[in-house]
Amino acid sequence: MLLDIHATDSPRGFRLVGELDASNASTLSEVIQSEVDRGGDLTLDLAGLAFMDSTGIQVLVRTAQSLEGRGNLILVSPGSLVRRILELIPVQKLDNVEIVGDEDEA
Amino acid sequence: MLLDIHATDSPRGFRLVGELDASNASTLSEVIQSEVDRGGDLTLDLAGLAFMDSTGIQVLVRTAQSLEGRGNLILVSPGSLVRRILELIPVQKLDNVEIVGDEDEA
Amino acid sequence: MRTRPELTGNARSFPAHPSMLHEVRRFVRDRCYEAGMHPSATDDLVLAVSEACANAVLHSKSGVVQVAWRAGAEHVEVEVADQGVFRRTVPLQEVEGVHGHGIQLMMALMDEVTVREGTIGRPGTVVRLVKLRAS
């Protein structure tokens, strides 16, 4: 599998390992949606994500929008390639999106 | 003046004559906003508009968004150049935007 | 569709102020008319050039924008050059509100669009717009 999606309990969310692109973004979107429906903050651990394209950005934006007013989307430890795309398309500017554990701070 | 903005009473709105571009879109936006605040449908007579660029499209989209749930934006008789840009950026797909008096029907 | 020496050319500089857009449109429309370009292809090119110039005026912080017009047997091309640095942040509609979709509109209107992005080390963004005479 190009992308492994592991559910995590504390914090509640998912750990992503592999590459996120147009071939698997809709699968990720569906998996995330079930958790979004329960409300509250959602954490995505991105440390193991070696690649993300603009369809991945779409998933993040839509997730943040569905959580709006009910919770935050927390992005943990994006690697250098993921940080590069977040630099160019700054999803973290949305009110309820936050990046923690940036490599530079580690 | 590149663009003349005439207020109209029935239907309530404005008649635009001239060219709408980045040099005057913000002026139009402000003039329209005062009427939008009163609520209800707003009509823009575009028959005299000889040119519109994407900043004009922005004004239309923002106007429609501000009217949402309170009224429709009605675009009357766009000429060929304005119809061309509306074909490529179809603002009329927004729920509360309508084009009437298309040249083809006249 | 690359620029070839046999193209007839014509270039003009305009101040980077929104009031130049009307002048640029007239310049391009007149050249297209002289070149016998089809009216609807002319309308598309005029709008695309106006969008490219609006971007240069709004985003490039240049003082001057150069518009170069060239006609070939099968196509017409216009280059819009500023002296600025291309802003590389992709505007997120959800954060920054409605945007003009200027570049997407240029692509929808033209047969070929090139953007050479100005950088700090090599300033000057150049947008090249190509319209086939027959399209």
Add this chain to the structure above:
Amino acid sequence: MRTRPELTGNARSFPAHPSMLHEVRRFVRDRCYEAGMHPSATDDLVLAVSEACANAVLHSKSGVVQVAWRAGAEHVEVEVADQGVFRRTVPLQEVEGVHGHGIQLMMALMDEVTVREGTIGRPGTVVRLVKLRAS
């Protein structure tokens, strides 16, 4: 930055299916490595090519996508060619929901981007991506 005969080249066809994206990224990454391109410039080019291929796969209705790689002394360029017609409607975010901003992202990543839009009479959209080795 125009294509010159002295460029070393390498082209490959991929099926127009989302699973090709991973393969294309590896192809481009390997070529960049062989050409001694800077790692961060390589990352940018790999992402831009992946975006161009995603557009071809998602929008062009082609069966096959061709990826051509060329290296020059100062730059590397990749051309992504499909056999389809460029969809000329600009997506309105307010109507169609969030979009990927693929083309804007390519422009943010590259030094020069060209899109030649496939038409019904002349199908085949070609996206040309140029990255300076030094940037």
